[in-house]
Amino acid sequence: MIDLRSDTVTRPTPAMRRAMAEAEVGDDVYGEDPTIRALEERVAGLLGHEAALFVPSGTMGNQIGMRLVAEPGQEVLCDADAHVVTYEMGAAAAVFGISTRTVVSGGRLDAEALVAQVRPRGDWHLTATAAVAVENTHNRGGGLVQPLDQLQRLWNWSREAGVAVHLDGARIWNASVASGIDLATYGRLADTASVCLSKGLGAPVGSVVVASAERIAAARLWRKRLGGGMRQAGVLAAAGQYALEHHVERLAEDHEHAQALAKRLGVDPAGVETNIVVLDDVPAPVVAEAAKARGVLVSQVGPRRIRLVTHLDVDRAGIERAADVLAELLAR
Numbered sequence: 213m214i215d216l217r218s219d220t221v222t223r224p225t226p227a228m229r230r231a232m233a234e235a236e237v238g239d240d241v242y243g244e245d246p247t248i249r250a251l252e253e254r255v256a257g258l259l260g261h262e263a264a265l266f267v268p269s270g271t272m273g274n275q276i277g278m279r280l281v282a283e284p285g286q287e288v289l290c291d292a293d294a295h296v297v298t299y300e301m302g303a304a305a306a307v308f309g310i311s312t313r314t315v316v317s318g319g320r321l322d323a324e325a326l327v328a329q330v331r332p333r334g335d336w337h338l339t340a341t342a343a344v345a346v347e348n349t350h351n352r353g354g355g356l357v358q359p360l361d362q363l364q365r366l367w368n369w370s371r372e373a374g375v376a377v378h379l380d381g382a383r384i385w386n387a388s389v390a391s392g393i394d395l396a397t398y399g400r401l402a403d404t405a406s407v408c409l410s411k412g413l414g415a416p417v418g419s420v421v422v423a424s425a426e427r428i429a430a431a432r433l434w435r436k437r438l439g440g441g442m443r444q445a446g447v448l449a450a451a452g453q454y455a456l457e458h459h460v461e462r463l464a465e466d467h468e469h470a471q472a473l474a475k476r477l478g479v480d481p482a483g484v485e486t487n488i489v490v491l492d493d494v495p496a497p498v499v500a501e502a503a504k505a506r507g508v509l510v511s512q513v514g515p516r517r518i519r520l521v522t523h524l525d526v527d528r529a530g531i532e533r534a535a536d537v538l539a540e541l542l543a544r
């Protein structure tokens with residue numbers, strides 16, 4: 213099977229597994245796992261933040277990140293297709309009593325449109341906007357990279373308005389490799405950010421929340437409350453460390469593969485900025501079923517929309533084979 217459903221499907225490589233097996237570990241709830249601590253320090257540094265916290269998933273990272281900057285009864289404003297409101301099972305409301313409000317943007321950040329929707333604190337009626345959430349790259353937007361000038365405008369405005377910015381940076385590595393903009397530049401334009409090791413980087417588990425030291429101290433309590441306090445999780449952090457050393461630059465290869473797929477499948481390559489290709493106006497269930505029967509797995513992300521995600525477990529030959537199968541199905 214050539215699995216293009218998601219970059220979450222990658223399996224740890226033999227070398228990554230060796231790094232996991234050899235990891236020095238301790239009880240991380242006591243703060244005594246040296247491999248976790250090293251990973252947290254490294255990711256905080258990469259993103260230009262004071263501190264970091266290892267968490268089991270991007271969902272937990274986002275939800276804790278947003279809780280750090282919004283109180284129950286306040287709202288987080290975001291794009292209508294954002295992962296935090298689409299794919300996290302209403303967690304902000306269900307778990308934290310945080311309300312969310314959305315702006316339709318197709319995924320591309322429009323700072324002005326977002327800012328225009330912000331509601332002030334202190335009003336007798338309005339739900340106060342405590343934070344805005346930005347996703348980079350944007351998953352449902354087809355892996356698009358947020359323009360730096362828009363991020364900068366949002367950030368400058370947020371400082372004046374006293375509204376926080378949370379970054380869902382599950383695929384910030386892809387954004388950085390594609391744009392050539394370093395991680396810290398993106399990281400410094402957010403108060404809290406969640407980044408994933410288990411997407412394109414190929415680690416089996418794990419995300420990291422970055423923020424100020426004070427906020428990360430609070431995040432540690434939230435993680436424990438949510439049942440995310442892990443013990444000898446250095447084996448997981450070692451996979452993350454390995455991924456940061458060996459799997460970041462190679463994301464360029466995934467991006468090339470996405471370009472190749474786009475060209476073969478009649479998708480405008482200019483609209484494919486990283487490792488996600490979206491096929492629109494296709495009978496998604498029919499195509500997905502027929503592709504599966506021929507050894508290619510794809511995601512249906514709408515009745516007439518299919519998503520293909522390139523990653524380190526599909527090489528060039530696999531991409532060519534998948535392109536052959538899908539091109540033939542689409543021609544029909």
Ligand code: TLP
Nearest residue numbers: 218220269270271272295299351380382
């Ligand atoms: N995305 C998954 C699914 O949940 C849709 C995928 O296959 O793409 N932020 C973004 C932008 C994500 O794409 C994801 C995962 C997450 C957060 C959540 O990460 P996990 O799955 O670790 O909770």
